[in-house]
Amino acid sequence: LYWINHIGKFEYHGMLYTYYDSSNAELQRTVFIEYTIYNRDSVTYDSVKLGMYVDFDLGNATDDYIGSDTINQGFYAYNADNFDEGGNGYGSTPPAVGVKFLNSKINSFVSYSNGNNYNGASQNADEMHNYLNGLWRDGVAITRGGNGRNSGGSATKIMFTGNPSTSTGWTELGPPAQLFGDRRVIASIPYFSLLSGEKKTLSLAISFGENSTSTAVAAAFPNLQSAWN
Numbered sequence: 001l002y003w004i005n006h007i008g009k010f011e012y013h014g015m016l017y018t019y020y021d022s023s024n025a026e027l028q029r030t031v032f033i034e035y036t037i038y039n040r041d042s043v044t045y046d047s048v049k050l051g052m053y054v055d056f057d058l059g060n061a062t063d064d065y066i067g068s069d070t071i072n073q074g075f076y077a078y079n080a081d082n083f084d085e086g087g088n089g090y091g092s093t094p095p096a097v098g099v100k101f102l103n104s105k106i107n108s109f110v111s112y113s114n115g116n117n118y119n120g121a122s123q124n125a126d127e128m129h130n131y132l133n134g135l136w137r138d139g140v141a142i143t144r145g146g147n148g149r150n151s152g153g154s155a156t157k158i159m160f161t162g163n164p165s166t167s168t169g170w171t172e173l174g175p176p177a178q179l180f181g182d183r184r185v186i187a188s189i190p191y192f193s194l195l196s197g198e199k200k201t202l203s204l205a206i207s208f209g210e211n212s213t214s215t216a217v218a219a220a221f222p223n224l225q226s227a228w229n
């Protein structure tokens with residue numbers, strides 16, 4: 001599937017595609033997205049910031065956790081407990097789903113919610129710019145630990161970098177465990193420049209993992225990592 005959008009002097013080409021290979025389970029669990037941005041202006045832009053917004057809605061959208069995997073350059077969602085309730089829920093063995101940058105590195109990863117708090121939806125360009133730079137909506141630095149807000153840890157631009165399947169590092173599982181909910185995230189790549197007429201391509205893989213033999217929280221995450229690899 002191919003589409004083109006225009007915003008000001010920038011032209012956005014998008015392509016969504018898959019590979020067919022009946023012998024490759026990982027490819028069967030993955031779709032790919034490629035975005036190419038063209039500078040159709042007559043001037044050079046020296047600091048362009050590009051981010052990927054995702055509202056995962058994993059089955060029942062109200063009980064999700066999220067995390068990032070800086071080794072795989074990916075970010076993901078998983079069920080906050082071992083049962084995904086509701087008519088849209090997956091039941092006792094919910095999957096994990098995630099997005100991997102294929103040709104760039106994660107520069108920031110921020111989780112936010114609806115509402116008007118420090119982690120609410122952005123209302124203007126300045127607030128969106130803060131999220132794209134790994135800051136809270138109000139410009140305050142994210143800190144490691146807890147929910148990332150004044151936690152006492154060191155400043156970071158990338159949230160929840162631990163491994164929830166092994167209960168190691170900083171995850172929403174805690175301690176302390178975070179309130180689960182409807183998670184929205186923005187992950188950005190480093191600044192780049194665009195000369196007049198120049199283009200920049202961002203390639204991503206959207207994969208899922210599942211584990212039908214375990215009801216442990218985040219049991220599907222290692223299979224998502226396998227698909228990414």
